Amino acid sequence: MSLVYLNGQFLPLEDARIPVTDRGFIFGDGVYEVIPVYGRHPLALERHLDRLDHSLSGIRMENPLPRSAWRSLIAELVQHEPDNNQTLYIQLTRGSAPREHAFPREVTPTLFAMAKPLVPPPAHWLHEGVQAITHADFRWLQCDLKTTALLANVLLRQKAADQGAAECILLRDGYLTEGAASNVLVVVDGVLLSPPENHLILSGITLSLVMELARQYQVPVEERPVTESGLRRAEEIMLTSSVREIIPVTRLDNQPVGNGKPGPVFTRLQSLYQGIKYA
Ligand code: PDD
Numbered sequence: 001m002s003l004v005y006l007n008g009q010f011l012p013l014e015d016a017r018i019p020v021t022d023r024g025f026i027f028g029d030g031v032y033e034v035i036p037v038y039g040r041h042p043l044a045l046e047r048h049l050d051r052l053d054h055s056l057s058g059i060r061m062e063n064p065l066p067r068s069a070w071r072s073l074i075a076e077l078v079q080h081e082p083d084n085n086q087t088l089y090i091q092l093t094r095g096s097a098p099r100e101h102a103f104p105r106e107v108t109p110t111l112f113a114m115a116k117p118l119v120p121p122p123a124h125w126l127h128e129g130v131q132a133i134t135h136a137d138f139r140w141l142q143c144d145l146k147t148t149a150l151l152a153n154v155l156l157r158q159k160a161a162d163q164g165a166a167e168c169i170l171l172r173d174g175y176l177t178e179g180a181a182s183n184v185l186v187v188v189d190g191v192l193l194s195p196p197e198n199h200l201i202l203s204g205i206t207l208s209l210v211m212e213l214a215r216q217y218q219v220p221v222e223e224r225p226v227t228e229s230g231l232r233r234a235e236e237i238m239l240t241s242s243v244r245e246i247i248p249v250t251r252l253d254n255q256p257v258g259n260g261k262p263g264p265v266f267t268r269l270q271s272l273y274q275g276i277k278y279a
Helices: 023-027 045-058 067-080 123-128 151-162 205-216 228-232 264-277
Strands: 004-006 009-011 030-038 086-093 110-117 130-136 167-172 175-179 183-188 191-194 221-223 236-241 245-252
Touching (some): 045 067, 045 205, 067 110, 123 245, 130 151, 130 236, 167 228, 167 245, 183 228, 205 221, 205 245
Antiparallel strands (some): 086 110, 167 175, 183 191, 236 245
16 A cells, blocks of 8 residues: 655654644745656755755755655655555655744654656657747846745746646846756757756756767767747757656747757657666
């Protein structure tokens, strides 16, 4: 039977309860991770746990568990879930305390984790590509932290959904940052470009895997700023995330991207990525 983990216990989802004074609920004061699991093996687990450490230190929270305890917790969670391919969700909040913005003096963090079946992106997304819209990136300036305070991302993704698009691609001061819940890669003049890793984007684990594959298989890559005009004249645009893997964008703001079909760089990277999922 599928069980979730809450503060030291494995229990059915419906029995998992936290106080309404939890700072995750009141302030969005927490961080999270989403880890894909293929054939019961979490993909790039150590990178996800490293990023969790980065997010925790960014919000000045100590990691309550040593790495070995994380590994066992995750292994147990994965065993409880009937499906072999899963999406793992981990969330830590600063804990429950009377409502006061500054950190409480003594507080026990809330640790929640669950696994659910991984739903692959629909096949026609891969064959035909998806639509995306662009929007000004109105998020804060610490987007490298994977925090649960996702209201801006929620609003931006909803803007895309309202227009029947799969993602909202964000522009800040004339430059591409990322998607509402994905990283964005573009191909301009045959070179695969990724915006530099900094505080304006999440260091995506899927992105890091895809960039490594590109380098390993001689796809020309560069990590450098991408202007709005670069984005708009890109031959290919693709999105990466742990949940959606790699998705080609074939229409941007109702204009075709390149020839309006998934391009050769996407096709190559997509097949290489499929090869590492179960490795
Ligand atoms: N989000 N950028 C943002 C803002 C994201 O929310 C995500 C993923 C990514 C891609 O990161 P990764 O490849 O490590 O999944 C980039 C997850 C899937 C989510 O919030 O559900």
